[in-house]
């Protein structure tokens with residue numbers, strides 16, 4: 001059997017740079033000792049994908065009055081679109097004009113934010129956060145209906161029990177990616193009586209079970225979690241405790257948000273943990289709330305002789321800032337291009353998060 005192990009190791013080495021779904025045939029001049037041809041399936045398939053998330057999309061006044069958000073993302077569109085699967089935390093739910101648009105404290109956003117996020121590379125919205133019930137259960141249902149209009153997948157809040165039980169698993173370059181989302185709370189706004197399924201809360205036992213179930217079905221489990229203390233530049237003890245629980249249950253990537261500012265990145269075993277990825281698009285007034293970015297992780301899938309191996313490669317963080325265009329409209333720009341509009345630079349982000357842009 002030893003030669004089989006050696007052969008597989010050679011083939012794994014050879015396939016380090018092969019592209020999606022490429023099949024590597026046995027090396028022509030490799031002498032496989034004494035073996036009956038056809039007895040061993042040594043075909044190897046390899047895929048690579050980038051999985052990313054941007055932080056809070058929070059349409060304060062005057063953002064919710066904009067008729068078109070494409071100019072807001074124009075400067076980072078290419079970067080957003082370059083991520084194979086990109087999540088966003090849609091903190092202000094897009095219930096649409098019928099409910100009356102509003103900013104803080106009870107948000108309700110126009111539905112075309114969904115259209116424009118999709119157009120700029122967002123593949124799924126995480127909608128479990130402390131504002132999910134701002135417009136009651138009826139508002140959530142309208143927001144979900146609007147996401148369906150634009151064929152935008154969502155996770156973390158649901159229209160029915162059946163919807164909440166439907167696993168969010170998407171195929172990204174041949175990799176089955178499972179996505180879960182939770183929030184610590186709902187600002188005291190209750191879910192309708194008997195409809196606890198409408199929002200996923202950070203209930204420890206439930207999350208552990210959800211992750212274990214997802215691991216049985218997907219190659220990779222990504223958890224989007226709304227947690228921590230607002231404006232705190234360091235993760236809280238509660239965040240750290242929950243991160244350990246999520247990692248122990250088998251989460252591969254944890255994307256955290258809610259503090260509105262950047263917090264550190266860490267690894268717990270093989271689990272990549274972004275404690276807080278900040279605001280991506282908002283009109284908050286404090287300097288550090290204008291800094292956000294795109295968190296991403298490379299994922300590799302190798303299938304050798306029928307066995308699947310998933311590995312996650314380097315994590316990175318591409319810093320962005322909320323700035324103003326010449327008409328004073330709020331836009332997202334690469335931090336490197338923000339200039340004097342913000343008091344933070346890439347070196348600060350690199351120290352704060354602990355990751356570089358590449």
Ligand SMILES: [Zn+2]
Nearest residue numbers: 091129130258
């Ligand atoms: Zn929040």
